[in-house]
Amino acid sequence: MLKPKSNNRKFQGVVFSDKMDKTIVVKVDTTAVHPKYLKRYKKTRKYHVHDENNKYKAGDTVMFAETRPLSKTKKWTVI
Numbered sequence: 001m002l003k004p005k006s007n008n009r010k011f012q013g014v015v016f017s018d019k020m021d022k023t024i025v026v027k028v029d030t031t032a033v034h035p036k037y038l039k040r041y042k043k044t045r046k047y048h049v050h051d052e053n054n055k056y057k058a059g060d061t062v063m064f065a066e067t068r069p070l071s072k073t074k075k076w077t078v079i
Contacts, residue, residue, distance in 0.1 A: 050077040
């Protein structure tokens with residue numbers, strides 16, 4: 001199992017896609033406030049996350065943390 005960095009960032013999100021081998025795409029929603037109009041809006045970002053055992057399926061909620069680069073787009077692993 002890959003070891004997360006000591007000063008790692010952690011996120012929680014919903015598995016969006018599990019079609020790749022040992023990789024899942026996780027969607028993370030955050031809320032932001034516009035600086036001038038003070039209106040709240042939702043920001044969505046997708047992360048490629050390493051899933052060694054292909055354990056998680058679409059719709060599951062997962063926690064993941066930053067780790068060393070595993071590929072061009074994959075820098076996160078499930079914890």
